[in-house]
Amino acid sequence: MNPFALLLTSLAISVVGAFASLLAARHEATAIRLAGLAGGLAGAAGLAAGLAALTGPVAVLDVVGPMPFARFVLRLDPLSGLMVAVISGLALVASLYSLAYVREYAGRGVGPMGFFMNLFIASMILVVVADNAFWFLVFFEMMSLASYFLVIFDQDDEAVSAGFLYFLVAHAGSVAIMAAFYLMADAAGSFDFAAFRAHPLQGTAASVAFLLGLVGFGAKAGMIPLHIWLPRAHPAAPSHASALMSGVMIKIGVFGIVKVAIDLLGGGVVWWGLLVLALGAISSVLGVVYALAEHDIKKLLAYHSVENVGIILLGVGTGMIGLASGQPLVAVLGLMAGLYHLVNHAVFKGLLFLGAGSVIYRMHTKDMEEMGGLAKTMPWTSLSFLVGALAISAIPPLNGFVSEWYTYQALFAAAFDGTFLVRFSTPIAATLLALTGALAVMCFVKAYGVIFSGAPRSHHAAEAREVPATMVAAMLLLAAACVALGLAAPLVAPVLGSVAAATLHLPAVTFADGAILLPGDAGRAVLSTPLIALLLLGLAALPMLLAAVFAVGRRIPRTTAAPWACGYLPDGHMTVSAGSFAQPIRMFFAPLYAIRRSADGAAADLGHGFDGFVCRARRSESLFDRSLVAPVEDAVARFGRRSQIIQGGDFRIYCLYIVAALVALLLVTLR
Amino acid sequence: MPSFAQLLVAVVQVLVLVAAAPLVSGFMRVLRAKMHTRHGPGPLQDYRDLFKLMKRQDLRPPASGFVFKIMPIVMPAALMVVAMGTPILTRATPIPAIGDLITTIYLFALARFFFALSGIDSGSSFAGVGASRELTLGVLVEPVMLLSLFVAALLAGSTNLGEIGAAVADGRMHSAAATLLAGCAFAFACYVELGKLPYDMAEAEQELQEGPLTEYSGPSLALIKWSMSLKQLLVVAWFIGVFLPFGNAADTSLPALALAFVVFVVKVVAIFFAVGIVENSVARARFRLTPRHSWLGVGVASLAFVFYLAGL
Structure with a gap:
């Protein structure tokens, strides 16, 4: 089937679903189902369209739009196909999850939530396929606005303030992107990306456009130092929206950087790449260092998004x-x-x-210190979270390891031959990536351990139950995808390699040979994740066998009364907490946390700006009251008081009024 | 895919290391007793300990979950996979697809992940703090390991451990100073990984070191103790395979392998002898001062990198 037909079907379903959800807002159960169903169907159609475009030829859809100066052009090339597939795939799973999860929000406007979710999905897809600067910006704004409304959905102080910060940073970013596109349009004489490609900017103008694009898209990607909004905005949104924002929306920032630097400007000069590399290295280390200090589960995950964007930028x-x-x-x-x-x-x-959403669904708190021991009561959630934790910590043979291995190999290949600056910076970047990896292991041991292991730390944790089946299914789907993208890497890597080669207009490189992964040259390194998985399973049999041989005829394992605590009676407060676990790192990396305190100062200033804005708005509101409404009110009241004089309360005066009125009327008629 | 002979070498390697691991810790105990001028147990004591533990009942704290149960299986499995990919008897890695320096570092991280997580899962406060310290040491050591190996890999032109070892053995590393410094930095990182004084005290379970083991008993404890000895032997074998590969077999012929085995034993004994001397003549460093030492490692590795860049 034609990928564009599928893509347009997906978009149409999203839009219809959005409005259907809004119309059905009165009937909440229906609204949830409509929004979820539309998101799921749109996701499925989008996934098919994206996968078809991955390997297919470049397809362009050119429609006469309502604006005479900007043609409505959509383009599906391998890169945008990949983005469409990723966005749609995650949208599909998030929609499945939302069917049960959104019931948590019943009575707080689930209709509008479904509306914004579906519009958010559609606008993200449109951003990556738009091939005209004007329409790109329109959809980019749509995406920012739809997600803004999801961020402020809770309507509490934190959400509104985080939303405002997000709003500011997103729009500052849009302005920078607009400026970059304007520079390019000025040289190309058109807003079409095709014209940008045909007449790329040269020299300083190109560098200025690149830097503007980097600032604009970097803010969207959550790259340090433009990340300040991310750890506040992502936790505020409902969890399935956080998954989409952290999972795919920030990737549109990365997509934008690739689009501007490689697709539209044709690659540029070496220092562009070095700048991106440096920002990536800083983002990855600082992101994970800050994540370690968090005890709010969603904030921790949001900081990890900063880290992972950094790793992507390294590549x-x-x-x-x-x-x-x-x-x-x-x-x-x-x-x-x-x-x-x-x-x-x-x-x-x-x-x-x-997974975090499922835990919050049962616990009604984001604070990890209140959790603990959930692995026993929520086994499926805990299992999928463990797979995710292992994958994000780049533990072989899961998917995170494969991509980090390729990142190391890319850095190695660049360090091997290149200019002095490149040879100097790439090994340092690789070392920082190793530091990031070790810190990520620590952070996710902490996250999984404090939430799911040990003894429950609160009443809620002791009484938690497993979440509904649709939520479990959504998590298990993604956990299976983590395993599949790791074990089937020899099949996935060549496809992504061809996408990269097509984007760069370079010949393809060999990335796999049978079950073996290689970075273009088998002499440099080889890796086989299926083999690692096989060996791990096979060799696990040895200790199991040993234990089994000795277990024959012995007593079965027994559960003792309490862990050992130097002879004291252990209680819940003695166990390790999110804070104490990361304490050594907070001590050893104190200078890095000091940077955050000063950066938070900047964020706080923006927050104060918000307060000032509200304050001024209130004052101007009262100004309107004072100068227009209040005088009218006063005049009416004064007139009322004056006219009270004629109502003396004495009936003789009222008789006098009647006589006077009769005389007056008689006089009028007689004359 | 590896040939049958290579696969056989890999399997033999694993079996030899697994079988010899308790002997290494027994040897260390004998050495310590000698340095303390006392009569300690013989070198086979650790086998007797493990055998006794295997026959005991497994006790589990009530808070523990499935991570606590599977850790004694996952940790040895991960270490044995590393053992298959490390060049121990031959110069080349027996199975190249798992013998990459990055893969090896991250497979150690797999073992570390479950080791530390089981500490939290036991619900004991000592185990939890021990887990935190174990991971912190990893954070301090892994960058040093990667940078030193990365420099060696750049000199050798490949990230495969066997290729680096072969380049060292053949004298193909065009910067001797950088190789030497990278070797020193890597040796330091390996020493910290061994879990010996002054950074760790692997025999003192009641203190925080080896903390995640606090709540283990019986066969589970035996399996973990065994894997910890295996890890020590493996880390040393890893260092030998990359920076001291002299005498390793160039092919898989039997005489060459036999000679390589003898040479390997001599090298391991020599290194553990040196480790024992250091371990028994220093006091424990305060944990919060460990970064000062690890900065030294970073410094030496960076120096190796600078030497490589300068082409010295």
Whole structure:
């Protein structure tokens, strides 16, 4: 089937679903079902369209739009096909999850929530396929606005304030993107991306446009130092919306950077790539360091999004370095590593946010200190969260490891031959990636351990139950995808490699040979995730066998009364908590946390700006009252008081009034 | 895909390391007793301990869940996979597809992940703090490991452990100073990984070190103790395979392998002897001062990197 037909079907279903959900808002159960069903169907159709476009030829749909100066052009190339597939895939799962999850929000406007969710999905798909700067910006704004309304859905102080910060940063970013596109349009004489590609900017103008695009899309991607909105806005939204925002919306920022730097500007110079590499390295380390200090589960995950965007940018930056310095292998390898991690992060971060949503659904708190021991009461949620935690910590043979392995290989290939600056910076980036990996392991041992392991720390945790079947199914789907993208890497890597090669207009590179993964050159390194999985399972049999042999005829394992606590009676407060677990890192990395305190100062200033804005708005509101409404009110009241004089209360005066009125009327008629 | 002979070498490697692991910890105990001028147990004591533990009943704290149960299986499995990919007897990795430096580091992380998580899962406060310290040490050590190996890989032109080892053995590393410094930094990182004084005290369960084991007993404890000895042996074998590969077999012929085995034993004994001397002559460093030492490792690895860049 024609991918455009599928894509337009998906968009139409989203829009219809959005309005249907709004219309059915009175009947909440129906609204939830309509919104979820539409999201699921649109996701399925979009996934099919994206997958078809991955390998297919570039397809362009050119329609005369309502604006004479901007043609409505949609373009499906391998890169946008990949993005459409990722967005739609996660939208499909999030919609399945929403069927039960949104019931938590009953009575608080689930109709509008379904409306904004579906519009959000449709606008994200439209952003990545739009091939005209004007329409790109329109859909980009639509996406920002729809997600803004999802962020402020809770309507409490934190959500509204986080939403405002998000609103500010998103629009500051849009302005930068607009400026970048204007520069390009000025040179190309048209708003079509096709014209931008045909007449790419040169020299300083190109660098200025790239920097503007990097700032604009970097803000959307949550790249440090433009990340301040992300750890506040993502936790505020409902969990299935957080999954989409963290899983795919921030990737549109990365997509934008690739689009501007590689697709529209044709690769540019080496320092562009080095800048992206440096920002990626900083984002990855600081993101995970800050995540470790959190005890709000969704904030922790949001900071991990900053980290993972950093890792994706490491790949993308290496790809840009390779393209600019004329090393096709490095270019394809780097971009492919970035794209692989982009897909993987969408899957495992979506999974982790849905897992966090399930926990919050039962616990009604985001504070990890209140949880504990949920593995026993919520086994499926705990299992899927564990898979997600292992995948995001890049533990072999899961998907996160494969993409990080390719990122290391890309950095290695770039370090091997290149200019001095490249040879200097790529090994440092690789070392920082290793630091990030070790910190991520610590962070997810903490997250999983504090939420699901040990003894329950609160009444709610002790009484939690497993979540409804649709939510479990959604999480298990994503957990299966984590395993599949890891074990089937020899099938996935060549496809992503061809996407990267097509985006860069370079010849394809060999990424797999049978069940073996290789970074273009088998002499450099080889990897086989299926083999690792097989060996892990096979070798696990040895200790099991040993234990089984000795267990024959012995007493079965016994559960003791309490853990050992130096002879004291253990109680819940003695167990490790989210704060104490990360304490050594907070101590050793104190200077990095000091950076955040000063960055938070900037965020707080923006927050104060919001307060000032509200305050001024209130004052101007009263100004309107004072100058227009109040004088009229006063005049009416004064007139009333004056006219009271004639009502003396004495009936003789009223008789006098009647006589006077009769005389007056008689006089009028007689004359 | 590896040939049959290579696969056989890999399997033999794993079996030899697994079988010899308790002997290594027994040897360390003998050495300590000698340095304390006392009569300690013989070198086979650890086998007797493990055998006794295997026959005991497994006790589990009430809070523990499935992670606590599967850890004694996952940890040895992960370490045995590493053992299959490390060049121990031959110069080349027996199975190249798992013998990459990045894969090895992350497979160790798999073992560490479950080791630490089981500490939290036991519900014991000591185990939890021990888990936190175990992971913190990982954070301090992994970057040093990666940077030193990365420099060696750049000099050798491949991230495969066997290829790096072969380049060292053949003298193909075009910067001797960088190789030496990278080797020193990697040796330091390996030493911290061994869990020996001054960074850790693997025999003191009541204190925080080896903390995640606090609540284990019986066969589970035996399996974990066994894997911890295996890990020590494996880390040393890893260092030997990359930076001291002299004498390893160039092919899979039987005489060459036999010679390589003898050479390997000599090297392991020599290294553990040196480790024992260091371990028994220093006091424990305060945990919060560990970063000062690990910065030294980072410094040496960075110096190796600078030497590589300068082409010295």
